[in-house]
Amino acid sequence: QQKVQQSPESLIVPEGGMASLNCTSSDRNVDYFWWYRQHSGKSPKMLMSIFSNGEKEEGRFTVHLNKASLHTSLHIRDSQPSDSALYLCAASNSGTYQRFGTGTKLQVVP
Amino acid sequence: EAAVTQSPRNKVTVTGGNVTLSCRQTNSHNYMYWYRQDTGHGLRLIHYSYGAGNLQIGDVPDGYKATRTTQEDFFLLLELASPSQTSLYFCASSEGLGVYEQYFGPGTRLTVL
Numbered sequence: 001q002q003k004v005q006q007s008p009e010s011l012i013v014p015e016g017g018m019a020s021l022n023c024t025s026s027d028r029n030v031d032y033f034w035w036y037r038q039h040s041g042k043s044p045k046m047l048m049s050i051f052s053n054g055e056k057e058e059g060r061f062t063v064h065l066n067k068a069s070l071h072t073s074l075h076i077r078d079s080q081p082s083d084s085a086l087y088l089c090a091a092s093n094s095g096t097y098q099r100f101g102t103g104t105k106l107q108v109v110p
Numbered sequence: 111e112a113a114v115t116q117s118p119r120n121k122v123t124v125t126g127g128n129v130t131l132s133c134r135q136t137n138s139h140n141y142m143y144w145y146r147q148d149t150g151h152g153l154r155l156i157h158y159s160y161g162a163g164n165l166q167i168g169d170v171p172d173g174y175k176a177t178r179t180t181q182e183d184f185f186l187l188l189e190l191a192s193p194s195q196t197s198l199y200f201c202a203s204s205e206g207l208g209v210y211e212q213y214f215g216p217g218t219r220l221t222v223l
Contacts, residue, residue: 031208032208032209034211036212042216043200043214043215043216043217044153044200044212044214045214046211046212049211051209088152088153092207092208092209093208094207094208094209095207095208096207096208097143097155097158097168097207097208098208098212099155099169100152100153100154101152102150102151102152103152
């Protein structure tokens with residue numbers, strides 16, 4: 001069973017628009033959430049991490065975390081074609097490895 | 111920045127063949143990982159290690175062996191390869207386990223005919 005669920009599977013947004021990606025863990029023992037970005041033909045690279053309830057912003061990227069519901073979301077404002085990629089969410093705690101979801105494929109169209 | 115390299119980058123073998131995938135990291139990281147990536151399944155952990163001589167199983171270990179010979183080198187072994195093991199394999203490393211960022215290698219595409 002997939003312990004990290006991501007939605008939607010795929011998403012198309014216009015250039016300049018807002019992209020919103022969701023991730024929920026069914027494992028109540030996790031404390032840390034990660035977002036990795038994987039461009040086509042490349043390897044995943046960590047984009048953002050969030051460990052505390054609330055919001056974290058880095059440039060055009062904002063991550064939210066609700067620990068009670070084990071839900072995190074990634075929001076990309078002013079989306080650019082270069083943001084087109086597979087976005088992978090992962091969850092872990094201090095004693096476990098990161099477990100990944102199946103990803104959301106984002107396409108930003110001009 | 112962390113440097114993780116993998117070889118070969120592409121490999122084709124036949125059913126029943128033996129395959130060894132190699133990974134090297136030059137960051138003095140304690141942990142190394144082997145993943146497979148398949149459409150619809152995301153990244154799935156096969157094996158990981160926290161140091162030379164250590165091996166831990168991940169979520170999909172069946173049909174795979176692995177060995178960590180040094181802090182830098184981690185190998186994935188497929189004995190009697192099957193078509194179901196056709197996949198994109200990534201190696202990664204991290205300083206620690208759950209609270210540390212993982213750094214990924216470029217991947218090895220394996221095809222089992």
